[in-house]
Amino acid sequence: MSGSRDVVPARAWMSVVQKVGTPIMSTVLAIGVGSLIIWISGYDPVEAFAALFKGAFGGPRQIGETILRSTPLILAGLAVGYGFRAGLFNIGAEGQLMMGGLLAAWLGVELAGLTPLITIPTLLLVGALAGAAWAFVPAILKARIGAHEVITTMMFSHIARYVVSWLTAGPLKAPGQIPQTVNLSANAQIPRIQSLFSATTLEALPFFGLGRAHLGVFIAIIAAVGVWLVLRYTTLGYENRAVGLSPWAAETAGISVQWTTVKALCISGALAGLAGAVEVMGLHHRIFDQFSAGVGFTGIAVALLAKNHPIGIIAAALLFGALSAGSGTMQLEAGVSQKIILIIQALVIFFVAAEGIVNWFIRKRQKEATSGAE
């Protein structure tokens, strides 16, 4: 039989290299092209990246800043990635994130008197539910009438933005000039990592003086491992992947494509909502207009770079977090505009996507070549 001639082991090995290799290659290429741009702009790329690295990893406080900025990116990346695994593009993660943050900020103030052991889990849960709820309407529209989630989640994102804008300037506005909410009381805040150590310990072990980094990063890592386990070991994750890869085969095997779509988009929304809650409880302690700062959108880039793999998302979020944390130092010390970081982020995604295009060509060529008559 001809089948035995399809030599496969080489391919399986290649796919592992491809999985890790291309994101790394993309990053290297992006930094290369970024260097070129810095050089053309009349600056020294080596100096710039040295400053960037210093700003991101130069000391405990800098590492803390990288962790701080990576934390919501992990959760947002997971949100977008989980949707992608079901073939859904949740471009509106930003909106779900805002709603999660909004609910946490509002309820956190209301629950001022309770112990943190109750308040913190409650707020995290409520934030996640708010994100899921915000994704639910687009999910139902997609499942019932096929309305494209790119449009509907995006529109819901705009609604969320203006809801936050209105509430922070109006009904939920704290006294004072600035349109923002009242600060959360300590019982609703996620503690900083360094707060776990006494002043003397920190003096002896300055490594733990991680600046503003908070315990939310562990929530994000637990969520990543959780998503990985769900995708790999549960029927929920299996059906999610089947629908994402072949809705027709999934349907034929008795998997409801519509119901899977609803579940996937709501779980995606829940992860985004969790990102918002963690960001509010760990960093801002209140909300204000545009507090989300585009984290939901950067989450798309994170998911793309990680090829939607939950563990890869942690790494990709760390990269983007580091770029963001180091950019200030880069501007200060090397004089290169912080905006170059956005260019590098865009280039990373460009090269990841370009790899897809290259692969597509290779596959097409191979298909033409080997298709006896299949």
Next chain:
Amino acid sequence: MPVLELREVTKVFPGVIANDKVSLVLEEREIVALLGENGAGKSTLMNIVYGLLSADQGEILVDGQPVKIRSSRQAIDLGIGMVHQHFMLVEPLTVTENIVLGREPGRLGIIDMKAARERVAEISERYGLRVDPDAKISELEVGLQQRVEILKALYQGARVLILDEPTAVLTPQEVRELFAVVRSLVDEGLSVVFITHKLEEVMAVADRIVVMRDGSVVGEVRPSETDEIGLARLMVGRDVVLRIDKEPSQCGDVVLEIRDLAVKSDQELDAVAGVSFTVCGGEIVAIAGVSGNGQTELVEALVGLRSPQSGSISLKGTDITHASARSSIEVGVSHIPEDRHRRGLVLPFNLAENLVLGDHRLKPYATRGVMHPREITAMAKKRIEDYDIRTPSEKVLASSLSGGNQQKVVVAREIGRNPELLVAAQPTRGLDVGAIEFVHRQILGERSAGKAVLLISLELEEVLSLADRVLVMYEGRIVKEFVAEEADAETLGYYMTGGGGTKLDDGADVSPTGSEVGA
């Protein structure tokens, strides 16, 4: 002097020698059939000739002159034309526009459509390839689309025509028409290479048969010197049973009962218009018919993918008329879908994941939503063993298997589930002889095990060799029922094309034979 000659052409893909020193001669006015299983290297070889791939070693001679063919443009300039298995036509454009595409008459970028039409009409007339030059491709049947592809090659000046699996998509009638066209082309001075894996076709049309196996030419015969059995042995490398003798049917209780079933198509047309029949245990009932006469909708209604308008379906007395695909599987309906790439497999899933598809919620593969990889792996290993799926391991992606092995995965899953009813829709489409034999044996095995089998097939050979009863479907209705022994290909073909009904005049090119006429 041969019009085309290949000398020791070798092509290596990573890990696979697709062509190993293949030599081939094509004389003027000759039809050479290139016969071999899927993956034997036929298409690779012809893609080299047509300039889509380049050979690693070897020589190509056209009219005795060594040539290097680096692109299809060059191949066309040398008078080589190719009709691919998957047509490369622009659907919204007309026949004429498609034919002249790339070589439009006219000047300064303005197409002289009048000249184009005349030229197309002239070629069409000369070779007897009738087709409306102004029809849109999307409006044409598959057989006519193929004709447009041939016309396109002729328009481009082809003297050598390569046809890659030209009959795969055609009905029996269309196949006969194609053979007539090919012969008239040869009469007009062309030479034809005909790629196929179907034995009866090469016997019918070829002057000379070149058999390929595993990338090499393993034999060369004339049809008069051999028969189908001999060819099959050459092609597969071992003895093959073409027609399987089966025991008389031991018909048990009624398993499937369909009453007055009506199903609408996606276009809201009455695809199935009042169909009633039964299938009992230990029996294979075949639905024969030309593609598009409601078979797809009937199957989809049966397996829970499409809700019927009216009528009823029951399985062993349980009403499943409006059952979902999931409950349909759970009550014991297995389904080998007609489109295995789309519906049968999740191609980027590995074999274990594909083999558990549909059973993935059930014990022992999952309990309360948690899957058990160890059980799934064990099951996959067993299926791979039992169903002779050729793969290094169960972790291999389904997309990397050959067509025959992919279908074995589907068959292993659907039969391995131990269903009450097996619905097999075109289970051997596109498969090679060895794989067809395997699938047929599996289907007959279900019959011996007392299971009910509903076979939907466009291949009359298959219908006749497997079925106990044959139902002919035409325009959404069962127009005729045969006991298998009383049916033959001609009679079936007659009813499949609307004979015996109101459309007798239209089906005039098929003459009725046998005793069933006029019933």
